[in-house]
Amino acid sequence: MIKKVSLKDIAKKAGVSAALVSxxxxxxxxxxxxxxTAAKIKEIALKLNYRGNFIAKSLKTRKTFILGLIVAxxxxxxxSSLARIIEDEAEKNGYTVIIGSxxxxxxRSKKLIDVLLDHQVEGFIIAPTEGSETQIIQLQKTxxxxxxxxxxxxxxxxSFVIIDNHQAAYEATNHIINTGRRRIGLVTFKTRxxxxxxxxxxxxxxxxxxTIGLNKKWIKEISIHDPEPQVxxxxxxxxxxxSPVNAILFTNNILSTTGLIYINSLTVKVPADISIVSFDQxxxxxxxxxxxxxxxxxxxxLGQIATxxxxxxxxxxxxxxxxxKAELVIRKSTE
Amino acid sequence: MIKKVSLKDIAKKAGVSAALVSxxxxxxxxxxxxxxTAAKIKEIALKLNYRGNFIAKSLKTRKTFILGLIVAxxxxxxxSSLARIIEDEAEKNGYTVIIGSxxxxxxRSKKLIDVLLDHQVEGFIIAPTEGSETQIIQLQKTxxxxxxxxxxxxxxxxSFVIIDNHQAAYEATNHIINTGRRRIGLVTFKTRxxxxxxxxxxxxxxxxxxTIGLNKKWIKEISIHDPEPQVxxxxxxxxxxxSPVNAILFTNNILSTTGLIYINSLTVKVPADISIVSFDQxxxxxxxxxxxxxxxxxxxxLGQIATxxxxxxxxxxxxxxxxxKAELVIRKSTE
DNA sequence: CTGAAAGCGCTTACAG
DNA sequence: CTGAAAGCGCTTACAG
Numbered sequence: 001m002i003k004k005v006s007l008k009d010i011a012k013k014a015g016v017s018a019a020l021v022s023x024x025x026x027x028x029x030x031x032x033x034x035x036x037t038a039a040k041i042k043e044i045a046l047k048l049n050y051r052g053n054f055i056a057k058s059l060k061t062r063k064t065f066i067l068g069l070i071v072a073x074x075x076x077x078x079x080s081s082l083a084r085i086i087e088d089e090a091e092k093n094g095y096t097v098i099i100g101s102x103x104x105x106x107x108r109s110k111k112l113i114d115v116l117l118d119h120q121v122e123g124f125i126i127a128p129t130e131g132s133e134t135q136i137i138q139l140q141k142t143x144x145x146x147x148x149x150x151x152x153x154x155x156x157x158x159s160f161v162i163i164d165n166h167q168a169a170y171e172a173t174n175h176i177i178n179t180g181r182r183r184i185g186l187v188t189f190k191t192r193x194x195x196x197x198x199x200x201x202x203x204x205x206x207x208x209x210x211t212i213g214l215n216k217k218w219i220k221e222i223s224i225h226d227p228e229p230q231v232x233x234x235x236x237x238x239x240x241x242x243s244p245v246n247a248i249l250f251t252n253n254i255l256s257t258t259g260l261i262y263i264n265s266l267t268v269k270v271p272a273d274i275s276i277v278s279f280d281q282x283x284x285x286x287x288x289x290x291x292x293x294x295x296x297x298x299x300x301x302l303g304q305i306a307t308x309x310x311x312x313x314x315x316x317x318x319x320x321x322x323x324x325k326a327e328l329v330i331r332k333s334t335e
Numbered sequence: 336m337i338k339k340v341s342l343k344d345i346a347k348k349a350g351v352s353a354a355l356v357s358x359x360x361x362x363x364x365x366x367x368x369x370x371x372t373a374a375k376i377k378e379i380a381l382k383l384n385y386r387g388n389f390i391a392k393s394l395k396t397r398k399t400f401i402l403g404l405i406v407a408x409x410x411x412x413x414x415s416s417l418a419r420i421i422e423d424e425a426e427k428n429g430y431t432v433i434i435g436s437x438x439x440x441x442x443r444s445k446k447l448i449d450v451l452l453d454h455q456v457e458g459f460i461i462a463p464t465e466g467s468e469t470q471i472i473q474l475q476k477t478x479x480x481x482x483x484x485x486x487x488x489x490x491x492x493x494s495f496v497i498i499d500n501h502q503a504a505y506e507a508t509n510h511i512i513n514t515g516r517r518r519i520g521l522v523t524f525k526t527r528x529x530x531x532x533x534x535x536x537x538x539x540x541x542x543x544x545x546t547i548g549l550n551k552k553w554i555k556e557i558s559i560h561d562p563e564p565q566v567x568x569x570x571x572x573x574x575x576x577x578s579p580v581n582a583i584l585f586t587n588n589i590l591s592t593t594g595l596i597y598i599n600s601l602t603v604k605v606p607a608d609i610s611i612v613s614f615d616q617x618x619x620x621x622x623x624x625x626x627x628x629x630x631x632x633x634x635x636x637l638g639q640i641a642t643x644x645x646x647x648x649x650x651x652x653x654x655x656x657x658x659x660k661a662e663l664v665i666r667k668s669t670e
Numbered sequence: 671c672t673g674a675a676a677g678c679g680c681t682t683a684c685a686g
Numbered sequence: 687c688t689g690a691a692a693g694c695g696c697t698t699a700c701a702g
Binding site: 006007008018019022023026028052053054055056057058059060061 | 678679680681682
């Protein structure tokens with residue numbers, strides 16, 4: 001690092017103590033400091049282009065003004081948009097965010113938590129990966145505040161901000177059924193992640209509410225790694241059942257994007273032969289020849305509320321649990 | 336912050352000095368430290384779940400192991416993918432990345448540089464926004480190493496890693512011409528950003544190499560804010576010229592995604608009526624009924640080289656300027 | 671083989 | 687109104 005100008009340098013130049021400079025530059029005790037001295041100090045600081053050393057300050061005050069954000073995959077637009085919202089909200093409050101992407105990998109997630117802990121973040125916002133439950137339990141022991149977003153571990157008592165995934169999937173499925181389709185495929189990830197298991201449950205419950213017997217072959221669970229070939233296979237299978245499905249619900253944007261690209265190359269027509277609903281909007285869902293009916297998550301709220309909840313937790317001790325509603329946006333693909 | 340266990344705590348428990356603990360935990364002077372003492376110290380550290388305080392360490396060593404990354408828009412897949420690559424590469428070298436998104440806003444960019452400077456980052460990777468040239472000049476004065484990516488200021492002598500934008504646009508335009516089209520529209524941003532002006536030049540130079548007189552109405556410059564309506568208008572105009580264009584080159588993924596969604600809603604057919612080439616791949620370019628011929632930037636190389644160049648600059652003083660080649664991926668849209 | 675001491679750049683009670 | 691001093695949690699030359 002480069003030698004920079006310090007409090008002492010300013011103090012020397014102004015002929016006062018470092019303490020005084022510190023008070024002036026932090027606008028403290030303004031009432032009992034000589035106005036002229038203060039003005040002189042500020043002027044010198046400006047001229048010397050003084051920038052305080054956060055590191056030193058942090059060491060003393062135990063405040064780093066850094067938040068840690070761990071998302072499951074930063075190259076997924078859902079998470080990169082969320083990251084941007086969180087960054088903005090944090091910045092408004094004088095905080096900086098260190099973003100890490102766990103890439104749905106438990107070890108990376110652990111590594112990231114450790115690195116962020118090392119950097120003395122004041123709190124975490126985490127979209128946890130599958131299998132990271134014990135890491136979260138460990139994190140609780142450190143007493144450092146954190147809030148989970150998008151995904152939670154239902155057995156753990158933590159702060160969180162999520163959407164009502166069951167309700168969203170239920171409503172989406174209901175909508176499909178109301179348009180007269182009763183053979184509905186579900187393309188989802190094979191995971192125990194709470195958000196996706198809830199979506200699956202919502203789907204199943206909607207079928208049963210409408211007295212539709214569930215055909216197990218309608219449910220396609222894709223492994224999270226290299227999903228593309230599996231999605232294609234799943235769609236092929238759904239469309240070649242003895243009674244082929246006439247609707248498909250995708251449980252997230254990765255699956256729907258992959259799926260739509262494939263369906264686009266087939267001869268089946270949307271919505272004539274098959275109607276489609278997806279969680280999350282995407283370029284693909286907008287671009288598809290029949291714009292896709294989708295579940296729109298309140299991303300802005302998700303990010304803002306998670307951030308302000310975390311900030312609250314940092315200053316006062318509490319637990320915040322918030323469940324938001326998603327909105328079903330009906331378009332051509334389910335006409 | 337929570338009171339955590341410190342070197343001193345371990346030292347007390349082990350009946351040695353903090354200095355010794357420091358040596359042991361950093362694996363220094365291993366040859367002249369009693370093996371058993373060392374083992375005992377390590378054991379205690381483990382039992383107490385000791386995590387060193389980076390802040391304190393940084394203050395002393397002047398190494399924070401933090402890199403600052405400023406991208407123009409983190410919600411753009413180009414930049415979020417780049418961010419992820421840079422993060423990975425940094426992590427391999429024990430560095431953490433603080434990512435900031437300037438959102439193409441000069442003031443935000445300035446704010447971000449200041450915040451990251453405050454946090455004592457050891458170096459920067461920056462995709463600068465238009466108008467941030469003076470900020471970069473200021474940054475140079477701090478002597479903190481940085482490398483520009485994707486975009487540069489040609490008048491400034493800085494380290495950078497970019498692609499040969501002129502060449503890429505030239506090749507793409509040439510390819511269009513070689514398929515027999517000679518009325519080509521260019522949809523680009525209205526900006527003095529070097530990467531885009533180079534793409535425009537490459538386009539123009541390719542026309543002239545092929546003895547095609549440039550019609551000024553072929554060039555559509557879109558303002559960076561709220562581009563959607565302007566892109567639609569631009570396409571409408573290109574298609575209703577007295578001699579309508581029969582090809583369009585989009586100079587980035589935002590423009591092409593917006594453009595493709597619109598073209599998809601029109602009656603013109605790709606590539607029969609109009610052929611299309613775009614910079615950058617996207618879900619839209621894959622999903623379009625005629626997959627889009629595009630210029631594929633070497634993102635992985637861009638990110639990795641920028642990171643390792645920066646790391647080199649941190650340890651030794653030098654300037655690195657690298658220009659990579661992009662690849663033209665030919666698909667249906669220009670058949 | 672090990673420890674005492676100084677110092678990184680700040681903040682903050684305390685004294686005057 | 688202002689300064690001396692202690693201390694945050696480390697590292698590292700130096701001494702023994």
